[in-house]
Amino acid sequence: MERVGIIGVGQTKYEREKRETFGEMVYEVVKKALDDAGITIEDIDNVVTVSNDFWDGRTISCMAVADASGAYGKDTSTVEGDGAFGALYGLMRVLSGAYNNTLVVAHCKGSESYSSAITNAAFDPIYERILGIDAITSSALQAKRYMTKYLLNEEQFAKVSVKNHKNAKNNPFAQLPLDITVDDVLNSRMLSDPIKLLDASPISDGAAAIILSAERQAKEVSQNPVWIKGVGYCSDAYRIGDRDLAEPNSLRRAAKDAYKMASIENPLKEIDVAEVYDAFSYQELLWMEGLNFCRSGEGGKLIDEGVTEMGGELPVNPSGGVISAHPVLVAGLTRIIEAVLQIRGDAEKRQVPNAEIALAHGINGMCGQSHCVWLLGK
Amino acid sequence: MTIYIKNEIDLKRGYKTMNWKEDVKEMVYQGRIKVPYTWTVGEVGSRFFIELRDKKKIWGDKCPRCGTVFVPPRKVCSKCYSNIGEWVEVGTKGTLLTFTVVRYKNNLQSRDAPFAYGIIKLDGADTGLLHLLGEVDLEQINIGMRVEAVFGEDRKGEILDIKYFRPLKEA
Numbered sequence: 422m423e424r425v426g427i428i429g430v431g432q433t434k435y436e437r438e439k440r441e442t443f444g445e446m447v448y449e450v451v452k453k454a455l456d457d458a459g460i461t462i463e464d465i466d467n468v469v470t471v472s473n474d475f476w477d478g479r480t481i482s483c484m485a486v487a488d489a490s491g492a493y494g495k496d497t498s499t500v501e502g503d504g505a506f507g508a509l510y511g512l513m514r515v516l517s518g519a520y521n522n523t524l525v526v527a528h529c530k531g532s533e534s535y536s537s538a539i540t541n542a543a544f545d546p547i548y549e550r551i552l553g554i555d556a557i558t559s560s561a562l563q564a565k566r567y568m569t570k571y572l573l574n575e576e577q578f579a580k581v582s583v584k585n586h587k588n589a590k591n592n593p594f595a596q597l598p599l600d601i602t603v604d605d606v607l608n609s610r611m612l613s614d615p616i617k618l619l620d621a622s623p624i625s626d627g628a629a630a631i632i633l634s635a636e637r638q639a640k641e642v643s644q645n646p647v648w649i650k651g652v653g654y655c656s657d658a659y660r661i662g663d664r665d666l667a668e669p670n671s672l673r674r675a676a677k678d679a680y681k682m683a684s685i686e687n688p689l690k691e692i693d694v695a696e697v698y699d700a701f702s703y704q705e706l707l708w709m710e711g712l713n714f715c716r717s718g719e720g721g722k723l724i725d726e727g728v729t730e731m732g733g734e735l736p737v738n739p740s741g742g743v744i745s746a747h748p749v750l751v752a753g754l755t756r757i758i759e760a761v762l763q764i765r766g767d768a769e770k771r772q773v774p775n776a777e778i779a780l781a782h783g784i785n786g787m788c789g790q791s792h793c794v795w796l797l798g799k
Numbered sequence: 800m801t802i803y804i805k806n807e808i809d810l811k812r813g814y815k816t817m818n819w820k821e822d823v824k825e826m827v828y829q830g831r832i833k834v835p836y837t838w839t840v841g842e843v844g845s846r847f848f849i850e851l852r853d854k855k856k857i858w859g860d861k862c863p864r865c866g867t868v869f870v871p872p873r874k875v876c877s878k879c880y881s882n883i884g885e886w887v888e889v890g891t892k893g894t895l896l897t898f899t900v901v902r903y904k905n906n907l908q909s910r911d912a913p914f915a916y917g918i919i920k921l922d923g924a925d926t927g928l929l930h931l932l933g934e935v936d937l938e939q940i941n942i943g944m945r946v947e948a949v950f951g952e953d954r955k956g957e958i959l960d961i962k963y964f965r966p967l968k969e970a
Contacts, residue, residue, distance in 0.1 A: 541907050547838055551909060561899035662896075
């Protein structure tokens with residue numbers, strides 16, 4: 422396979438109720454990514470936008486940003502799902518040989534609608550939606566199943582929230598940099614057992630963009646492209662009742678494929694930093710298991726032993742993670758951007774020293790139905 | 800609405816910029832999308848709901864190849880992709896696979912918080928059914944608990960024909 426590099430990245434600051442329109446956010450990050458790569462919009466020959474009609478409140482929502490993403494007169498296509506999957510589509514376009522510099526841009530404004538109604542609409546309209554289930558309550562079902570099956574406790578989930586909100590203090594793009602304690606998390610308002618307010622990610626607005634380029638072009642335009650070493654993706658059953666929610670089987674498969682492609686045998690030893698999709702605190706621990714950083718049921722041990730802290734063996738979410746800023750659809754692309762910055766040594770105060778291999782992870786669907794795992798390196 | 804524009808010299812860049820944003824009271828436009836749908840339930844789902852409505856029975860179906868019993872029933876096995884044709888009645892009793900007690904209210908929920916959701920593995924089924932828990936002390940729910948379906952009086956052929964699942968008082 423031809424090598425593909427990420428030659429430019431851009432992201433907004435993530436905030437609730439951003440004043441920019443969809444188009445303004447998209448323009449901001451596309452311009453940043455172009456400037457970062459040192460190219461112009463004329464050098465982009467195709468565009469992948471990432472958006473969702475329910476979140477945007479309009480059908481064919483991609484067309485709301487066609488102008489802002491510079492897609493006029495170009496081949497443009499859309500992914501309705503997490504940005505990590507948008508990047509995957511972009512990668513496939515480059516690998517087809519038919520496209521050169523490929524722009525992938527995602528946007529979302531969670532604050533402009535009603536999150537619970539939109540995530541409720543992800544459930545089956547005939548069998549499930551009428552019950553009122555949404556992202557928080559379904560994730561609570563997963564958290565409860567996970568902690569009961571493997572005897573984890575709420576303190577361990579709280580420690581993830583404390584760590585990531587603290588990491589967010591080093592990230593100027595994060596929405597919720599917080600100095601909080603385990604007790605603060607445990608005493609925060611119960612949303613749906615065992616998920617409390619500080620176990621949950623916030624409502625966020627923002628956008629993110631990356632530019633992908635095959636080796637033949639990447640070297641012409643960029644001083645230091647970050648290379649895609651491995652990618653894996655996999656889906657599980659749609660209905661949450663069809664899955665054992667304590668077993669992230671599709672993530673295991675996605676990770677296995679990505680590790681094989683990148684020739685990684687011992688992920689904990691060989692990967693220097695990971696950015697994972699912690700929409701809720703418990704998810705970081707469960708995804709650690711799915712990513713094979715530990716055995717089943719041992720996600721809590723990693724946080725107890727400080728393995729995933731900054732300065733630990735495998736810093737996880739130096740950016741503060743999704744729990745510190747959760748622009749839906751954008752968040753997986755943000756993980757890729759953060760991994761790129763780590764590899765380039767451009768992550769400033771959140772930099773993990775000498776990061777050679779970084780992992781980024783995105784999810785799609787309720788309770789992690791689908792996963793996309795990226796391995797990036799020099 | 801009045802928009803004030805003031806020009807300022809950006810000392811860093813040395814050229815004029817219009818820094819008018821601070822003076823604009825930005826507007827939002829409030830809308831609402833309400834679109835009716837008529838979703839086809841399909842023959843398998845229709846039979847499931849008719850049995851619920853008319854006989855207070857819960858039916859699943861069994862994959863002829865891998866033997867998985869699905870509730871709600873479906874036409875094609877999601878595990879091995881075989882066509883499913885064999886109907887099996889499953890119990891109205893089952894075991895709680897997981898649960899949550901919901902503490903926040905919103906207008907989508909079919910009851911007032913606090914209330915509980917559960918995923919129930921009905922006796923004879925291999926998959927879990929998402930539903931409500933009722934007639935239960937919310938502090939006394941636990942995984943592995945035995946529960947039974949409570950059917951509504953006025954059944955319409957929908958998932959809420961089962962009002963909720965309640966703890967089973969087994970003799």
